[in-house]
Structure formats: structure tokens, C-alpha cells
Amino acid sequence: MREFDFLRPVVIRAATLVLAASIVVLFADAQQSAPKGPAYPQEATPNIVVIMADDLGYGDLSCYGATEIQTPHIDSLAASGVRFTSGYCSSSTCTPTRYSFITGNYAFRTPGTGVAPPNAPAIIQPGSVTIASLLRDAGYQTAVIGKWHLGLGEKGTGPNWNGALKPGPLEIGFHSCFLLPTTNDRVPQVYVDDHRVANLDPNDPLWVGDKRPSADHPTGLMNRESLRMNWSHGHDQTIHNGISRIGFYTGGHDARFRDEDLADKWVERSVQFIETNRDRPFFLFFASHDIHVPRVPHERFAGKSKLGYRGDCILQLDWCVGEIVATLERLKLRDHTLIVFCSDNGPVMDDGYQDLALERLGSHRAAGPFRGGKYSVFEGGTRTPFLTSWPGQVEPAVSDEIVGTIDLAHSFAALAGQTLPAGACGDSFNVLDALLNKSGAKGRDHVLQQNNNGNQLGLRVRENGRDWKLILSPNKQAYNLVVEETLRSTAVPEIQLFDLQADPGERHNLAEQNPEVVKRMRERLAAIKTGEGSRPSAQ
Ligand code: NG6
């Protein structure tokens, strides 16, 4: 009866039995007139929390086989639910994966959905059907907290950093947002609270640009010896918190955050959101910046892993998951909440800073058994940790069904009793039963993987007990190295075909021996590319 807690002080102050009795009557009345429950049956509309990690690889968690690092909170989430071994994000970089997660459409269909620069305008147009708008229309309170990286502001002008920052998440279905606007390595290092930069002093306006603003503006290029974390490629522009970034900015000093505090802030705001909405269905997109560069964990995690800053940030991410789960438990919401844990792309070691990720790697294999990582359409780029947990509703299991972040829009809509408007979320499959591990439930029969701008595509097809993987690289160039190597583009054959069961590490190109399979898969890929969407009409 927590909704009547506010009556307690009144009861204590009640001096007479008469008053106490009248409160009892009032209380009974309130119970009588209270709605019988939310508009949707409790069982059918759990709260939904999507925790999306940044650049976390298949092999980065102890529940996925890592031995050099322990992730107890994420492991217990896995033990309480389904651990997918074929869970995907749709791209091997951030912006396109997030675009397709939010819209249910493959990013390659929409030009301009590659990694967004600091002053990018909103990439998803106001009024679009999104995972958030679908759940909002089903009666959910919706919020995104953490990394956005899908642009803010009008086309043509981009973000109005000193005014109203819109359109953005609030114009596409989120009731509230608290954001890192792009990435922690892109300027500016400020929080966005709904439509405003938080704590911005109007007398110290924020300027963001891609040209050095003045001759005396310190940069990582000119002041390298002053940096606390050196850059290795890119990241040599404006310096903040002793670390140089991508892009330039001035002003907004009161608004600037410390990198060390980001994780705590996401958790603090998420706990507030959950507490505020404890009595109604909510959807929280918890978009962690961990373990993206620059990897700057809070002091209490620094040096706590064997793997250097990269490992320390994994510990920090694990802590965040533990805090969210603990909050749900404290509020007795755990059995009424579906949690999905995923990543936005595969792992990378040196992504532009000398943070010893490669040097401290030891025997850790961030992409697990897979080849490639971030930027790649080998499995390591898009096959990532993927967990679902809903105690009492989802039987714990390990599942090899194929599911992806792009499917969450349609699957959650189904969970909340919404039908998709015509033409919406055209690449999002309803794999709800597979996500909930219903007996005999099937996931996808194929999954498409793209690189940042979609000029390299991979297609995995599961047919007759086989898992074929086709990779088309029209430019014959790709970031297709194993993740333990230094990132660079190399020459690759235009057509590659792998048998994922026999060769999960994608080492043996079978294209020449299997022309029929290549032909069939190319036709299938062409059909997915040219159609408006790829969801079968039966879905
Ligand atoms: C690249 C950056 C990389 C990272 C990536 C986006 C350089 C040299 N590299 O351009 O550091 O920021 O973009 O990462 O600048 S993502 O996870 O948000 O997609």
C-alpha cells in the first residue's frame, strides 16, 4: 500500500480515535475507488529496461567465457534469464545500431546514419514511429538516459547549444531524457537534460565547432605533453579534463562534466526515474557510455582490473547493472520488469587513445571466438552479449536463437499489445517468444550486418540446420582484422562465404566451392536491400 504512505504522518498526529476512525474510512474509500490496475494487465505489461553497453564484445563478460575479468552483476542477470549466443546489434558502429534499435529500420536504407559528428542535427525525424513512441502509446513512461549519438536540433542549423535543443528524443517518443549528446570522445562534455544543456551559465555560452576557434586555443595536437591520456589517432583537438577530443568547443565551463562521474550520473538519474514511475509501466533506455574511449573510470574502479582502463570500465558497467537491478528489487519491481542487456557494436582495443588496452590484454579475447570487432562485419563486429531477464516469466536458459537489437521495437510493441502502423519498423521482427524463451519459439532465420556507412554488408542465413554467412565488400577493403590487432583497413576479397558452424572464426572462405549458395544468398541480400523492409508479411 505504498501509495498511501503519505497518510502516515497524519495518522501519527491524530489525537482522537474519531480522527483515526475517519482515516480508516477514507482509506477504505480510496481502496474502493482506486482503479483496478493499469490499463493493461500487469502480466502483459512489464516495465522494460534496455541496458545498452558501448563497444562491449562477445567475450568481455565472465558469463560469456571471460576468465581475466569477473562481471558478477551481469552474470547474475544472465543466470536469471536467457543468455543468447546469437544476439546481434545491426551495425558495427554506434549511430547506425542505435538508429535501427530506435526505428526498427536498417540504417543503410537512410543516408547520413553513420557515426554522427558533434554538431549533427537530429537524425530521426520528429513524429517517426519508434520503440519509444510505440511504448508511450501503450501507456508507458519513457526515458533515455546516457549516450544518445543520434543528433540534436534542426537540419541545417544543428544543435542550438545555448537554447532549446530540439528536435531530439522528446520529439520521437521519449517523455524525458538525460544525455551525453554524442560520445565521450566528441565535444562537448556536457549533459543534456530534456531540451537544455544542464547547468549552463548564460554568461558563459557554449560554442561547438569543427575549426580551431583562436590561435591560442589549446589542442591535443599542440599540447601533447600536457595530456593525462595521450591520443594515438584522431582525438587531438579541444582538451577537456586533461584529454583531447574530436572537435572544438569553448565556454559552458559550469556545465562540463568529469568523465569519471558519468556512470554515477546515469545510475543516479535512472534510479530517480524508476522511483518516480514505480506505480506505472515504464521504459528505460539505459545507454551506458562504457566502455567507449576515452576510458576514464571513476576513481573507485581505476586499477581494479587486470586489463587496464578498458577492464576497469567493464567493472564500472557491471556495477551500473547491479545498481539498476538492486533498485528494482528494493522497489519490489524486479518480477515485473523485463531487462534486456546488449551492446551497440563489437570490441576495439586502440580506438584513438593510448590507454594500454592492447598491452594489458593478456589472454583476454574481447570478441570471444569470433573474428573482427568494431567497424567490421565479421561476427565480432555485431555478435555481442545479449541477455533477457524477467524472473517468474522467463525460464533461465542459453539460447542459440537469432535475435537482434533491431527486433526490440516490434517485440516490445507486441508485448505491450500495440500493432505497428503500416510501414513502420520494417526490419524489426517480432521475436518476443524467443526473447522470453517460450518453448519451441524461433528467432530470426537470417540477420543482416552492416559496417558504419553500409557499404559493406554481411548476411547470416540459417537454413536446413546450416548457418551460412556471406560478406560483400564492393570496395575490397575492410576493417577485418582480429580485434587483438591494431585497427587498420586491409584488402579483402569482394565475396566471402563462411560456414559458421564449422568455422565460427570465419577463416575459410568457401565462396569458390559453393557458387550456388553464394548466388542464393546474394539474391536474398539484394531483396532485403531493395525492399522497403525485410519483415515477412506474416509477422
Ligand atoms: C571514430 C573514432 C573513434 C570512435 C568512433 C565512433 C577516430 C580516429 N576514431 O571515428 O574513436 O569515436 O568514431 O565510435 O576519431 S562509436 O562507438 O560511437 O560508433
Ligand code: CA
Ligand atoms: Ca559503440
